Amino acid sequence: MSHNANHAVSHGHGHDHDHGHDGHHNMEALRQMGFWLFLITDCILFGTLFATYLVLHNNTAGGPTASELFEMPGVIAETFILLTSSFTSGLAVLCMHKGNKNGLIGWLIVTIILGASFVTLEISEFLTMIDEGAKISTSAFLSSFYTLVGTHGLHVSVGLVWMIALIVQIARRGITPVTTRKVNIISLYWHFLDVVWIFVFTIVYMMGVM
Amino acid sequence: MAQHQTHSHDEHESHGSLKSYVIGFVLSLILTAIPLIFVLNDIVEGTAANVVLLVTAVLQFVVQLFFFMHLKEEKKPRWNLMALILGLVIVLVIVIGSIWIMGNNEVYQ
Numbered sequence: 467m468s469h470n471a472n473h474a475v476s477h478g479h480g481h482d483h484d485h486g487h488d489g490h491h492n493m494e495a496l497r498q499m500g501f502w503l504f505l506i507t508d509c510i511l512f513g514t515l516f517a518t519y520l521v522l523h524n525n526t527a528g529g530p531t532a533s534e535l536f537e538m539p540g541v542i543a544e545t546f547i548l549l550t551s552s553f554t555s556g557l558a559v560l561c562m563h564k565g566n567k568n569g570l571i572g573w574l575i576v577t578i579i580l581g582a583s584f585v586t587l588e589i590s591e592f593l594t595m596i597d598e599g600a601k602i603s604t605s606a607f608l609s610s611f612y613t614l615v616g617t618h619g620l621h622v623s624v625g626l627v628w629m630i631a632l633i634v635q636i637a638r639r640g641i642t643p644v645t646t647r648k649v650n651i652i653s654l655y656w657h658f659l660d661v662v663w664i665f666v667f668t669i670v671y672m673m674g675v676m
Numbered sequence: 677m678a679q680h681q682t683h684s685h686d687e688h689e690s691h692g693s694l695k696s697y698v699i700g701f702v703l704s705l706i707l708t709a710i711p712l713i714f715v716l717n718d719i720v721e722g723t724a725a726n727v728v729l730l731v732t733a734v735l736q737f738v739v740q741l742f743f744f745m746h747l748k749e750e751k752k753p754r755w756n757l758m759a760l761i762l763g764l765v766i767v768l769v770i771v772i773g774s775i776w777i778m779g780n781n782e783v784y785q
Binding site for chain 2: 503506507509517518538545549556559657661665668673
């Protein structure tokens with residue numbers, strides 16, 4: 467009974483919001499905030515992986531150490547590529563708010579190309595490391611390293627697929643309140659991934675080679 | 677007309693401008709270059725290097741939040757900011773707590 471009452475109340479509330487011109491906008495704003503909350507939980511996920519890495523990074527079990535393994539030129543390139551892609555995803559949002567559909571799609575494509583080069587560089591870096599005998603099973607250091615950096619790389623890869631799907635949707639439907647919210651969300655996601663990478667770069671790579 | 681002006685002003689406020697994105701990008705580039713120059717050329721070492729690295733990383737986080745993610749322009753009540761602070765507290769407790777506990781583990785074994 468009380469469940470029913472709750473349902474009625476929440477329904478009435480939602481109905482209230484849907485009224486008038488602003489209703490739709492409020493709903494999209496609420497959805498955007500929901501995504502923000504997801505990003506916070508994702509932040510905690512990365513926090514646990516960073517904690518694991520920080521605890522285990524000296525346990526190399528006789529295998530290669532961070533300073534022997536990491537090739538900084540590739541990592542520095544990855545950092546600047548991701549940083550630039552974070553900027554271009556922001557430019558896509560700017561174009562969207564000016565109603566420039568082609569600009570929006572163009573900057574999203576630039577972001578995808580940069581993101582794809584980031585993932586390619588990262589995969590080739592992993593493959594080189596594995597060739598050198600630094601597998602995920604070699605030591606606790608490498609297990610936590612591949613889990614942390616790999617989870618970030620997976621996030622970027624998922625973002626790429628998502629962005630391609632979004633471009634198809636924008637091309638078909640144009641800039642609507644729904645696609646606007648989706649572009650805002652994916653640009654937040656992309657900036658978030660850049661922030662996570664800054665800490666990967668700092669804590670894993672820079673402190674590793676120091 | 678006046679209404680239109682207000683509307684475009686609102687848009688401008690909540691989504692940033694080209695200027696704010698460019699400033700954010702340039703600041704990020706500088707904040708990435710500083711640790712590279714200082715640490716890879718061994719200008720700073722040990723604890724000082726760690727401090728430089730962490731400070732520039734945190735500053736860059738702040739730059740991204742303000743210039744790219746528009747946290748500053750959020751209207752009251754600032755739920756996004758509050759959720760972020762809660763998340764950061766949890767992350768810091770997990771990270772610092774893990775290092776602290778596991779560090780002691782090694783001492784007592």
